[in-house]
Amino acid sequence: MKHLLTAIAALTFMTPAAFADGGFGSDVIFLGEVHDNPAHHARQSELVAEIKPSAVVWEMLTGVRASAITEEMLSSEKVLGPFLYWEENGWPDFAMYYPIFTASDAQHFGAALPRDEARRVMGEPVADVFGTNAELFGLDQPLSDTEQQAREALQMAAHCDALPEEMLPMMVDIQRLRDARIAAVVREALVATGGPVVVITGNGHARKDWGAPAALKMAMPEVSVYALGQGESDTSPEGTFDAVEYAPGVDREDPCATFNKGG
Structure with a gap:
């Protein structure tokens, strides 16, 4: 836990009043992250304790596992x-991540996309893979050319410029499928608990311009949605957010080093 306390001390937090202006009054609050940055999770834990949501939706959990969490396990x-x-x-x-689970008495929901569903995108339309209510989240419609190209460029960069170009549309569809799955589970959590709902997810899914918040607004335009992105040092997360906070970066290996060496 020592590294978490250090991270909390180093974080540049938004003032509580500034976050309260838009965040605490919303039906759904997306709390973005860089997955391996402990300061981002310390901030999420702090905000969950303050928001006291009725539900927390996790990108990282399957629905089956999340629904089976007991008080004994949480201890x-x-x-x-x-x-x-x-x-x-x-x-x-x-x-x-553990302090986020114990920061409130919220019910936990899982929105992870099973690997077999992601693989199905290779041979089936994304709306067919999602199934019932795909149209609610826009999966039955193609993206604009501009957005499709921008998404494909991000996928290429995220995979170290090593993906065959013919795979890029499939990778974009998988991202859209993940966003829609998160949005669908948020919708379920709102109906089940009445909200507010906090979503713990990567910045890429938390962005309001084309992430899970956009898919949710298609299905539930009446719901108020707030998205917090979390950057590192001087690096901002891609996309649109209601607010962005910054924490020090972490030491990590270059994920593209193998490709750069030709290995």
């Missing part, structure tokens, strides 16, 4: 992490 980091198959699913150190 132990060493029990909850393994139960959620956290490490097996490739997420960073669970110790960074």
Whole structure:
């Protein structure tokens, strides 16, 4: 826990009054993150404690696992992490996320996209993969040429310029599918609990211009949505947010080093 306390001390926080102007009164609050930055999770934990949401929707959890969380599990980091198959699913150190689970009495919902569904996009239209209510989240409609090209460029950059160009449309469809899944689970959580709902997810899904908030507004235009992005040092997250906060970056290996060396 020492690294979390250090991160909290180093974070540049928005003033509580500034966040309250738009955040605390919203039906749904997206709290973005860079997944391996402990300061971002410390901030999420602080805000969840202040917001006291009725539900928390997690990008990282399947619906089955989230619905099976018990009070006993929540009382132990060493029990909850393994139960959620956290490490097996490739997420960073669970110790960074655990305080978010215990920051409120919220009901937990999982919005993770199963790998087999993501693979289906290779051979099926994204709306067919999503299934019922795909049209509510815009999956039955193509993106504009401008947005499609911008999304494909981001996917290429995210994969170290190593993807075959013919794969880019599929990668964009998978991202759209993930956004729609998050939005659908938020809709479920709102109906089940009445809100407010907090969403814990990466900045890419929290962006309001084309992430899960945009998909949610298509399905529920009457719902008020607030999105907080979290950047690192002088690096801003891509996309549109209601507010962006910054924390120091973390030391990490260059994910493209292998490609740059030709390995």
